[in-house]
Amino acid sequence: MACIKVDYDKCTGLGICESLAPEFFEVSDDGNLTLLEEEAGPDALDDVREAVAGCPTEALSLKE
């Protein structure tokens, strides 16, 4: 299992993570990011890695 961390000081709620891995990330109507699952199993890891790498504000990290 890999653990997802969000740096809320850096997150601007763009939601690019949500578009890549919607089971894990959701930007709610108030513009704040909610982490739906904190741990990613092997099946979802590729999507989550892509979401972490794709964050323009470098607000996401993954501890594997």
Place this chain on the structure above:
Amino acid sequence: MSLTTEHARPSYDPVSLSPLSFWAKSPAEREEDYAVLRRERPVSWHPPAEGSMMPPQEGGGFWAVTRHADIAAVSKDPETFCSGEGIQMEDVPLDILEAVSSFLATDAPRHTKLRKLVSSAFTPKRVKKIEDQIKDQARRLVDHLVETGDCDFVEHVSRRLPQWTIFEMVGVEDQETREIATHAADGMVSWADEDVRAGREPAELLTESLMQLINVALDLAEARRAEPRDDLMTNLVQAEVDGESLTDEEIAAFFCLLSIAGNDTTRNTISSTMRQLTLNPDQRAYLVEDYDARIGTAIDEFVRWATPVMTFRRTATRDTELQGQRIREGDWVVLFYASGNADTEVFDEPGRFDLSRTPNPHIGFGGGGPHYCMGNQLAKAQLRAIFHELLTRAPDIEADEPVYLAGNFMQAIKSMPCRLNLG
């Protein structure tokens, strides 16, 4: 002690990015100069941009950052390279800057709070909600295009979809007001273009355009205070930051920023893409062959090629170093996105329009960090919708040579004839 060279500037770079003649060149010609700088002098010192609205500061100038990696590094370090001192590579009068830039020319913590007031309208879920309407609008536009026949592509296609989308979201309802606001938003980025200025001074054009935008914004704000709706202007008039409502000036600034950023960027990406699809029939055929599967990847290449925003500026908040150059507190640092998007360190054969390019870490939406384009997903939804309609209904449409706007900010196409070839 003698005066040391501690604070000495390097001499101005022989490849100058400052004169109007540089910005009058074609994108391909500019790239020849960028390539030299990226290879030999990735961070270089330049005289103040020519054609400025205000007399440049003595001994002034700016640092040009041309490599992809450095543009990203500066973008992601807003504490060292701030936006609150201005974002244009020219000295724009401060009152104008404040009146139009809103959170674009602001730093944390205020930037974060202001941006959040509108960012919730640009999330994936909200974009998905409006996506069907965008598709519907794209269909109507292409209906109109097919009826019209050969025409100016900018006027009849690329200008219309982003205008509809952004004003639908903000809450500008009637077409006449949308036209006034779009025209004024265009004026705000056209100060260097003699055709658009039509005899006016740059500052005159800016002030005139600004007043028009402010008038539309304040009328709309008043209407929404009286009768709230489900749109961005209603959010703004009801919003509170640090316990206080936004002032009229702040609301107008939001409106200006959304009108400019929501119109020009997507418009120019649509125009640029139409031209590239004309010049690269093999790529068009590749895309059409499996549109739904390929458009997602293709859009990043559309944006990389278009790079609608060519430059943004930051100001150093402390002495620092970049690629061996000593940058002083207060120095201007200009990010050249078009150069970064052609960097061979990152892109294989960057001069090729390659719709299967993966990965494509272009910086067309910015180099990352807190000012990354909030509307990126909205732009993608529009590009997906309009090219679906165009390539289905007018599969042989071609665009001729574009006419570019003069200036160092927007890579903007003013007009571009198209032929439908409907047979």
